[in-house]
Amino acid sequence: MAAIELRGVTKRYERAGLFRGRSVTALHDLDLTVESGEIFGFLGPNGAGKSTTIDLLLGYAAPTAGSVTVLGEDVATERTAVRERIGVLPDGYGAVGERTGREHVEFAIEAKGADDDPDELIERVGMRGPDEYPVTQYSKGMAQRLMLAVALAGDPDLLVLDEPSTGLDPNGARTMRRIVREENERGATVFFSSHIMEQVEAVCDRVAILDGGELVAVDTIDALRDSAGGTSTVTLELSSVPEETVRYVRALEGVAGLKTDGSSVVIGCEDGAKAAVIAAFHDSPATVRDVETSETSLEDLFERYTRGVAQ
Amino acid sequence: MSRFDSLALFVREDVRDTIRERQLYALVGIYALLGLFLVYAEAQSIGTEPELTPVLFSFFTMLTPLLALGFFASSIVEKRTNGAFKIVFGLPVGRGAVVVGTFLARTLVVCAAVVVGMIVTVPVGAVLGVAIDPAQFVGVAALLSLLGAAFTAFAVGISAVVRTSTRATVAAFGVFVLFFFQLWAQLPRAVLYVVNGFSYPETTPEWVDLVAALNPMSAYANLAAGLSADLGGGTFASPPTDPVFYEEPAFGLAVLLGWVVLAIGGGYWRFQATDL
Structure with a gap:
């Protein structure tokens, strides 16, 4: 079974207005399949439509046309239910109120009906200590670690990570890669976006390259190298x-x-x-x-x- | 995890958020301080027998719509603009649970503030010799809670629909002026004026008064006056001495509950279809 299936997905953002109305097509007729059990890298320059694609996968936004299926469920109708089996590290997130890091992790565990130990998750991403402070005071890298812990709650079948290495120090980036591999060995599919190819190459089975809202390549990195005549x-x-x-x-x-x-x-x-x-x-x-x-x-x-x- | 469980979780955590952000303390403090001031002032009054509940009713009635709108108009839109929803909606929490949950949590908060603000006046009133009618006291607490719920519903409904905090603030202010200052009652009159060829007819048709009674503040005043004759202050609405059916307390109660359903239903309907 495919973990993620996009069919003919188009996303257009309209800005209504009498004088300054305009529309931007962020994704154009996108077809993409991510097989169950693989680590899939999603590459593209800034503004290529990576985050928009992830917004559609998670139901943050609805596609203008086409269908989005995640773990066999249609996101248009099963938006909430499907997230019980997904772990998300989104882009452009912010702290929920004045909650501490630990409270974020506890909320995630409880919302997923899981029985994880919050201490274990916090330990695993290497952020013991700051977990007792409000997340609003976190540095970017610490917030990324926290969000990884939130994503890991409930042993998800699919991890969706949007630019996970942003702001991480080298140790954090290594921890991130190690956890991605561990989760994959457990059986989880991992879908992560990045604009840094080295990180993608280090862990991914296959990659897709998105550019200007269209897929320009889907293959292994070696195959891409060959076909690019490197x-x-x-x-x-x-x-x-x-x-x-x-x-x-x-x-x-x-x-x-x-x-x-x-x-x-x-x-x-x-x-x-x-x-x-x-x-x-x-x-x-x-x-x-x-x-x-x-x-x-x-x-x-x-x-x-x-x-x-x-x- | 069932829908009910995730709603309960969201309500619990949203209430705790108001504690973490000290919103609950601020509200309780405002009501308690005002309550204490009122009971003291009432004890000093000369001429009439000092009585607790009517004076609490009037002032808390003026305060509650303002505080509910002021404190809660940013409740949802703030989470949307700062990205907190990227976290919340990455978890199996539905859009409905967020709109309804925010409404329930903030209603609990405003009701708790009202009730605490009233209860602290009781011992002080007893010491100062201010009379308290227990049945009326409980009735007033219930009435104010209902008013708090209605205006919390407006605040949360607005917050679910707009895209920025500024717009939420402006819209909340508009709702306050529209309902509290009885601008609402002028709307059917304006329509009547235009329909009648830019002049008022000699007799005012029935529907004008019916529409005016749909103002939540009028409905509230009609409900309160129907329960007890000395609960007449605090609003710009003047309940009639000889009410027709749409000025009856039961109709007022139905109108208030109707506004809650409309505001939350409308907010949910727009919010579930929107892109974050």
């Missing part, structure tokens, strides 16, 4: 630079360029040609002291797929 860089540290090998490597298929600098050689080539390049230098008279390879930077990949914001 180039790699190979840097070799040699005892000397063998002229003959350099000429040979320049002529290899898939090699885009070669640069020598003293005793080091930098080769730009397709991912597939890397092995041949390294082998050629290894077989040459020169001794290979160090090899460094890098794949297409994720930033380049991101840039290649996306162009801008919703029109």
Whole structure:
């Protein structure tokens, strides 16, 4: 069964007005399926429609057209019931009144009819201590940890995390990744949005890239790299630079360029040609002291797929 | 978790929110201080036999609509603009539970404030020799609670519909002027004036008075006057000595309950269909 299924979803925001009425199409005819049990990354630049998609998944907003199904339930009719099985870390949230962090967690546990121990959840996200203070006084990162604890209440079947790493320190980001993996191993589907590809790559099985309200790609990161025709860089540290090998490597298929600098050689080539390049230098008279390879930077990949914001 | 459980949870936590934000203390303090002042002033009055409940009734009747609207007009819209609903509606809590729950919680709060404000006057009144009619005392507490509920319903209904706190404040002020200052009664007259070719007819038709009786403050005054003749103060409405059916206490009670249902129902109807 699919955990999330969007069919032909369009969301248009209308601003009524006699003189300054206008409309913005945040999502345009979106089809997306997230399978049960996977960790799914939802990528896109600012303003691509990521948060709007999440608003529709959770019933914060209703789609202008199309259907949204979450855990087999139609969100249009089962908006409240379906949230019993979802854990949410939303974007743009604010504290409920003057409640403390702990009271937020307790409220979530009780609202879900769960029997979690609030202490355990607070411990798990690493925010013991501040939990006794009102959330209005929290820093962004501490609030994110708290919201993760709220999301984990009741062992949800689906976790929806909107930009979960925002404001987290490196330890917090690591905790977040660890918890995402743990929850996934427990059997939960994880859907999370981000504009930072490194974080997505670290945990996700598949990713979707959203741009200007439309899906531009859905695949694994490796497959995206391949289909984007990414180039790699190979840097070799040699005892000397063998002229003959350099000429040979320049002529290899898939090699885009070669640069020598003293005793080091930098080769730009397709991912597939890397092995041949390294082998050629290894077989040459020169001794290979160090090899460094890098794949297409994720930033380049991101840039290649996306162009801008919703029109 | 059933709908009832989540409603009960929301009411409990919303009441506790008013304690955390010291709203409950502020309201109790205002009523208690005013109550104590009134019982003291009544004890000093010369000429008539000092009596507790009528004076409490008049002043608390003036205060309650103002406080209910002032304190609660931002109750829902504030959570919407600061993002608290992103948390609440990420949990299995329905939109209906929030509108109805806020209404119930804030009604409890205003009723508690009224009742505490009245009870603190009893020992002081007894010491100062102010007469207290127990039956009337209980009746007045019930009447004021009903008034508090009606205006809390207006405040929560407004709060569920508007998108900013500023608009909620303005709308609440409009409701206060419309109902408390009897602007409402002028509306059917204005319609009559226009329909009649921009002049008043010689006899006022029945429906004009009927519409005027639908003002919650008039309904409240009619209800109070019907229960006890000396509960006449506190409003700009003047209950007739010889009431027709729509000026009877029972009709007044029905009108007040009708406004509660209308305000909360309307608020829910708009709120459940809106994007956060």
